[in-house]
Amino acid sequence: MSNDTITLQAEARSQFGKGAARKIRRDHKIPAVMYGHGADPVHITLPGHDAMMALKNPNALLTIVLDGTEQMALAKDVQRDPIKPVIEHVDLVIVRKGEKVTVDVSVHLEGEAAPETVVTLDNSSLQVEAEATNIPESITVSVEGLTAGTQILAGAVELPAGATLVTDAEMLVVNVTQQISAEALEAELAEAEAEAGIEHEESDADVEAAEGEAAEGESAEGGAETSEDA
Known part of the structure; x- marks a missing residue:
């Protein structure tokens, strides 16, 4: 959990459309809109490099400074260029201290399962509810010593303090299966090819x-x- 916020100096913008957005990006800035809590949407630009670094963590708590006024926000939607490493637009939602928000948090595995097993991460993130100022950076699941046939469901995952599960508790997160030998794999492949009529x-x-x-x-x-x- 982290209470730290990342401060970004924003500027108000009054020009819109694709042409204006391209000009903003040429100036190494990112067009964005900030809304929430009944406030009218505020159109702003963010410093390109700083915003890109901050948004590497999709749940980063941001402090947006606009005309000397600070506003806490989370990135609701980040539009990225499909080819270039460029952010095209960001939607920011205003949050308040103590307010609870629903976010997707990535799952990381640690430890070594039993020999001759294969560990599959069926779902790489869990949706949880947490305070906006106390969002988990990640959720760690230990697979140490787990044997073939073991399954870990979302409801069995230990969440960081203050976070509650929103994802279906029956959703499969981790599946541990028996490792298949090269001979068995070859036999299965040959059988599948024979059934398919492949010669x-x-x-x-x-x-x-x-x-x-x-x-x-x-x-x-x-x-x-x-x-x-x-």
Whole structure:
């Protein structure tokens, strides 16, 4: 949990549209809108580099400073360029100290499961409710020593103090299964291919090897006959 906020110096903006947004981004800034608690939406720009660093944590608590006034906010929606490492727009929702918010928090696994097992993280985040000023940075789940067949459901995950689960308690989070051997995997693949009617064409190397084996067999038979004739 962290009560620290990241301060971003914002500027009010009065120009809108794609052209204005492109100009803002050319100036290494990010267009944003801040709303919530019945207040009219406020259109602002954020410092590009600082905002990008802050938003690496999707649940970062931000202190937006606009014309000398501070406002706490969370990023509600971050629109990113599909190709370039650029944030195109940010929606910020105003929060108050002590207010509870619902957020998605990432799940991190720690520890080593039993030998010859495979650990699958079926859901990489859990939705929880927490105070806006006390949002968990992550949720840690230990898989230490877990054996094949073990499943961890959302309801069994220990949450940080102050956080309550919103996600369905029956949702599968971690699944531990038996590791499959290479031989068994190959057999399963061959069976699946046979059921699908897939036939593999023999490669030139396979054909040459088969011909070589046949030739050796004929040579051995010929040698035996010569020996008997003698």
